[in-house]
Amino acid sequence: MEDSVTEGPPAEPRFVLGVDSGGSGLRVALARVTSSGPPEPCGSVASGEPVPTGSAGIDAGRLIARLLPAARELLAKADGTRVAAACVGAAGMVTLGGRLRAELPGALADGLGARRTALAADVVTGYVGALGEHPGAVVAAGTGLIALGLDGRGWRRADGWGHLLGDCGGGSWIGRVGLEAALRAHDGRAGGSAALLAAAEALFGPAPGLPGLVYPRSDRPAWLASFAPEVARCAATEPADPVAAAILREAAREIAITTAAVCPPGPSAQVALTGGLPRLGEPLLRPLREELAARLPGATIVPAAGDPLEGALSLAAQVARGSLGLPTEPGLLSVHDASEGGGPAGAR
Amino acid sequence: MEDSVTEGPPAEPRFVLGVDSGGSGLRVALARVTSSGPPEPCGSVASGEPVPTGSAGIDAGRLIARLLPAARELLAKADGTRVAAACVGAAGMVTLGGRLRAELPGALADGLGARRTALAADVVTGYVGALGEHPGAVVAAGTGLIALGLDGRGWRRADGWGHLLGDCGGGSWIGRVGLEAALRAHDGRAGGSAALLAAAEALFGPAPGLPGLVYPRSDRPAWLASFAPEVARCAATEPADPVAAAILREAAREIAITTAAVCPPGPSAQVALTGGLPRLGEPLLRPLREELAARLPGATIVPAAGDPLEGALSLAAQVARGSLGLPTEPGLLSVHDASEGGGPAGAR
Numbered sequence: 001m002e003d004s005v006t007e008g009p010p011a012e013p014r015f016v017l018g019v020d021s022g023g024s025g026l027r028v029a030l031a032r033v034t035s036s037g038p039p040e041p042c043g044s045v046a047s048g049e050p051v052p053t054g055s056a057g058i059d060a061g062r063l064i065a066r067l068l069p070a071a072r073e074l075l076a077k078a079d080g081t082r083v084a085a086a087c088v089g090a091a092g093m094v095t096l097g098g099r100l101r102a103e104l105p106g107a108l109a110d111g112l113g114a115r116r117t118a119l120a121a122d123v124v125t126g127y128v129g130a131l132g133e134h135p136g137a138v139v140a141a142g143t144g145l146i147a148l149g150l151d152g153r154g155w156r157r158a159d160g161w162g163h164l165l166g167d168c169g170g171g172s173w174i175g176r177v178g179l180e181a182a183l184r185a186h187d188g189r190a191g192g193s194a195a196l197l198a199a200a201e202a203l204f205g206p207a208p209g210l211p212g213l214v215y216p217r218s219d220r221p222a223w224l225a226s227f228a229p230e231v232a233r234c235a236a237t238e239p240a241d242p243v244a245a246a247i248l249r250e251a252a253r254e255i256a257i258t259t260a261a262v263c264p265p266g267p268s269a270q271v272a273l274t275g276g277l278p279r280l281g282e283p284l285l286r287p288l289r290e291e292l293a294a295r296l297p298g299a300t301i302v303p304a305a306g307d308p309l310e311g312a313l314s315l316a317a318q319v320a321r322g323s324l325g326l327p328t329e330p331g332l333l334s335v336h337d338a339s340e341g342g343g344p345a346g347a348r
Numbered sequence: 349m350e351d352s353v354t355e356g357p358p359a360e361p362r363f364v365l366g367v368d369s370g371g372s373g374l375r376v377a378l379a380r381v382t383s384s385g386p387p388e389p390c391g392s393v394a395s396g397e398p399v400p401t402g403s404a405g406i407d408a409g410r411l412i413a414r415l416l417p418a419a420r421e422l423l424a425k426a427d428g429t430r431v432a433a434a435c436v437g438a439a440g441m442v443t444l445g446g447r448l449r450a451e452l453p454g455a456l457a458d459g460l461g462a463r464r465t466a467l468a469a470d471v472v473t474g475y476v477g478a479l480g481e482h483p484g485a486v487v488a489a490g491t492g493l494i495a496l497g498l499d500g501r502g503w504r505r506a507d508g509w510g511h512l513l514g515d516c517g518g519g520s521w522i523g524r525v526g527l528e529a530a531l532r533a534h535d536g537r538a539g540g541s542a543a544l545l546a547a548a549e550a551l552f553g554p555a556p557g558l559p560g561l562v563y564p565r566s567d568r569p570a571w572l573a574s575f576a577p578e579v580a581r582c583a584a585t586e587p588a589d590p591v592a593a594a595i596l597r598e599a600a601r602e603i604a605i606t607t608a609a610v611c612p613p614g615p616s617a618q619v620a621l622t623g624g625l626p627r628l629g630e631p632l633l634r635p636l637r638e639e640l641a642a643r644l645p646g647a648t649i650v651p652a653a654g655d656p657l658e659g660a661l662s663l664a665a666q667v668a669r670g671s672l673g674l675p676t677e678p679g680l681l682s683v684h685d686a687s688e689g690g691g692p693a694g695a696r
Contacts, residue, residue, distance in 0.1 A: 094556075158535035162559050164524060164568060166531050176512060183514050187506035189609040211510050212443060220512060261537040 015042075015078065016320050017071050017086035017112065018312030021051050021058070022122050023143075026066060030074035031313045033084065039317040042078045044309065045070045057096035060103040063088075068111045075112070082113030085320035087312040089125030094331040097121075101334065109338030116319045120333045122308055123148040123157065124326075126274055129311030130304035133325045136270035137263035138304070139255060141277035143225040145170030149262025154327040158261040163221040169254030171225030171277055174247060178231035179224070181243050183207060193243035199230040228280060235283035248280070249287040256291035267298035274304045363390075363426065364668050365419050365434035365460065366660030369399050369406070370470050371491075374414060378422035379661045381432065387665040391422045392657065405444035408451040411436075416459045423460070430461030435664035437473030437656055442679040445469075449682065457686030464667045468681045470656055471496040471505065472674075474622055477659030478652035481673045484618035485611035486652070487603060489625035491573040493518030497610025502675040506609040511569040517602030519573030519625055522595060526579035527572065529591050531555060541591035547578040576628060583631035596628070597635040604639035615646035622652050 016039055020027045025048040031039035047066065052059045067088075075081065086108050090100060101119055108114040120128075127138040127148050137149040144167040146160025163172040178193075182200040185192030186207045197207065203226075204213055217223050234244035255273075263269050271292060278285060292301060306314075318324045319335055328334055364387055368375045373396040379387035395414065400407045415436075423429060434456045438448060449467055456462040468476075475486040475496050485497040492515040494508025511520040526541075530548040533540030534555045545555065551574075552561055565571050582592035603621075611617050619640060626633060640649060654662075666672045667683055676682055 096560075158537055159531075161528075161531050162563060164562055164572065165527050165558055168528070179513050180509075180516070183507075183509050187606070187609050189506055190605045208443065210513055214512055215510060224512065257538045258535070261535050 014084045014320060015075065015080045015082070016313060016316035017074075017083045017108075017114065018125075018309055018314075018316050019067060019086065019088040019090075020122070020125060020307075020309040020312055021063060021088065022091040022308075023050055024048065025050055026063070027309050028067060028070040028074065029309050029313055030071065030078055030080070030083070031317065032078075033317045033320050035321070039313045041310075041313065043074045045074065051090075053092055053096055057099045058090055058092055060099040060107075063090075063100070064104065064107045064111075068107070071112055083108075083316075084114070085116040085118070085316045086112065086114045087118040087120060087125070087316035087319065089120040089122050089308050089312045089315075091122045093119060093121040097331065101336070105336035105338050115338055117336045117338065118315045118319045118324075118333065119336065120312065120315060121331065123160070124155070124333045125308040125311035125315065127311065128314050128326065129306040129308050130272040130274055131270050131302070132305065132314065134270050135264050135268060136272070136299065137259050138272045138274060139259055140275045141170055141255065141273060142275035143167075143171045143221050145173070145255065145258065145277070147258045147262045149264065150326070151264035155329050155332050156262040157332075158258045163224065167221075168258065169251040171228045172221040173254070174231050174251050174280075175224035175227035177247050177250070178227050178234075178244065179210065181247065183210070191243070193234070193241055195234045195237075195241035196231065196244055199234055200227065203227065203230060228277075232280040232283045236281065240283075245283060248283045252284055252287035252291045255288055256295045259292060260295040263296055263299060265296070265298075267300075269296065269299040270302045271296065271299050272302055272304045274307075362432045362668060363423065363428045363430070364661060364664035365422075365431045365456070365462065366473075366657055366662075366664050367415060367434065367436040367438075368470070368473060368655075368657040368660055369411060369436065369438040370656075371398055371439055372396065373398055374411070375657050376415060376418040376422065377657050377661055378419065378426060378428070378431070379665065380426075381665040381668050383669070387661045389658075389661065390426045393418045393422065399438075401440055401444055405447045406438055406440055408447040408455075411438075411448065412452065412455045412459075416455070419460055431456075431664075432462070433464040433466070433664045433668035434460065434462045435466040435468060435473070435660040435667065437468040437470050437660045437663075439470045441467060441469040445679065449684070453684035453686050463686055465684045465686065466663045466667045466672070466681065467684065468660065468663060469679065471508070472503070472681045473656040473659035473663065475659065476662050476674065477654040477656050478620040478622055479618050479650070480653065480662065482618050483612050483616060484620070484647065485607050486620045486622060487607055488623045489518055489603065489621060490623035491515075491519045491569050493521070493603065493606065493625070495606045495610045497612065498674070499612035503677050503680050504610040505680075507606045511572065515569075516606065517599040519576045520569040521602070522579050522599050522628075523572035523575035525595050525598070526575050526582075526592065527558065529595065531558070539591070541582070541589055543582045543585075543589035544579065544592055547582055548575065551575065551578060576625075580628040580631045584629065588631075593631060596631045600632055600635035600639045603636055604643045607640060608643040611644055611647060613644070613646075615648075617644065617647040618650045619644065619647050620650055620652045622655075 018029045027046040029044035051063045105117040149156040181193040182196040185197040234241040366377045375394040377392035453465040497504040529541045530544040533545040582589040
């Protein structure tokens with residue numbers, strides 16, 4: 001990519017770095033910023049390998065070791081030498097981000113010249129990517145489920161507690177309840193679904209083998225979620241399986257309850273549903289529209305404008321311009337000034 | 349214990365061995381058998397350390413290595429030298445008992461002279477201990493939940509699928525749903541309980557720390573179940589927390605559904621509830637009696653006559669007399685004849 005300085009005064013374009021680190025891998029993007037308007041992306045790299053997370057939190061050293069070479073490669077291709085600011089959005093930032101907050105701003109200052117680094121929970125970059133600074137709610141629904149709302153007073157979160165404590169209505173939840181209904185049918189218990197039992201045995205083999213399949217795994221939530229599309233399929237066939245349809249209606253109710261807990265009331269709010277769960281289609285989306293209309297009258301359901309990586313670039317651009325339009329909150333969104341250089345910079 | 353041959357003809361009393369191996373440890377008991385009447389216990393030893401279970405099944409070698417010395421010690425104290433028969437009841441026998449079935453009958457024949465060995469799932473020894481040969485249903489309810497029914501046609505099982513696939517109404521289930529309700533209150537989601545949130549934070553600390561407490565554990569089901577008594581407490585205080593009371597009513601409904609799936613209909617059936625869950629008391633037992641009366645009209649709820657170790661002794665005595673009054677079924681109950689001596693004996 002050739003050097004193309006399209007703006008006036010600055011001799012070198014101002015670059016910003018956006019990072020999205022989550023369970024599905026690490027993505028790094030570079031963009032040019034101007035004095036106004038959205039950042040102009042000039043390249044990104046993605047790796048499907050997630051950054052390891054131990055009991056002490058996200059492995060900051062491993063993230064830095066993968067992030068800096070990727071960023072330097074992107075800078076070199078864009079004929080740049082440094083970034084003005086960076087934003088790292090990461091899953092687990094709220095509870096497990098301590099080491100990132102301690103090490104990352106200094107490393108990005110030393111390694112890439114970033115004077116300011118924003119650290120954001122992945123739900124925040126997801127929100128900014130989907131709705132920008134517009135008040136409303138973004139529901140990130142895949143294997144798990146979490147909702148983030150924004151209003152004049154700040155951020156508000158609901159659920160995201162994981163497959164044993166919540167994530168109600170998410171992929172693991174739907175798969176778990178669907179398999180439970182399958183095994184009810186196997187046992188002759190009330191509330192079972194022969195269709196879900198047939199689907200489970202077609203996918204996983206005979207029912208008595210299911211415990212031996214799931215409990216030894218370390219990715220039990222993902223395994224449970226792998227059955228969610230079967231629940232949707234059983235609810236979508238003609239005639240629909242009533243148990244499968246009821247499970248998806250209940251999931252829709254849970255998602256709407258979680259959304260309503262964080263979304264500001266009134267007609268100006270926007271609601272965006274992100275992640276893989278909407279791919280379950282109309283058996284989930286039809287009752288979800290009904291439940292959202294009942295619980296959030298006036299709110300508009302909109303498609304997400306962009307993804308979390310675009311949200312990270314947008315936040316980095318705001319930080320570079322010194323005009324962050326969104327509320328900071330410990331764990332969710334913090335900005336670290338590295339003007340002192342070197343080690344861990346203080347949060348503001 | 350002195351030698352006291354109270355029966356006539358046999359020069360040495362006939363002894364039988366009963367074994368109960370489960371998640372809470374290993375118990376071994378010796379009893380004298382006569383030509384009729386129940387076996388007369390003459391000693392038992394208990395160890396709180398469970399027999400290891402790997403992906404290949406219950407560790408037969410480890411079980412044998414702990415079982416034989418304990419049995420020889422009990423025999424020596426009773427001035428006996430051999431047992432006529434043995435019954436080993438073990439958790440996981442159905443799916444993970446392959447190595448036990450292959451190795452245990454031969455080892456008990458070689459080491460203790462047992463000519464016959466019955467291998468039983470722990471639910472079967474639990475049934476026999478609780479109800480003997482009477483038709484009905486025994487519900488083993490603790491951290492998990494499984495029901496076993498007996499009628500003229502044989503055994504029938506329901507649930508027992510573990511905390512992610514079922515065990516509906518058991519301790520983990522109640523704890524999980526209770527914690528979910530606590531976190532609903534924390535988030536401001538509909539359906540939450542401030543009382544359960546207060547109870548959870550008193551027991552485990554601030555709500556945001558809960559995921560970090562539960563997900564790294566290997567004993568997640570037991571951890572979830574540790575909250576069940578708090579749910580019962582919140583349902584029992586005056587005024588009762590309506591969410592906690594509803595959770596226990598729903599648990600009672602699930603337990604009754606599972607019981608009804610295995611219990612023969614009609615007025616002669618008996619139902620016994622075993623395990624630790626009944627200790628939750630009236631907030632669970634009152635709706636359970638109502639639900640059972642509605643789903644199994646005529647069935648009599650009875651206290652368990654004895655525990656699984658007594659059930660194992662009873663089965664061993666029946667096998668010693670050659671008069672097993674209960675149906676055999678692969679995985680649930682099998683009798684192995686070691687008259688050929690030595691290695692693995694065939695199942696009959």
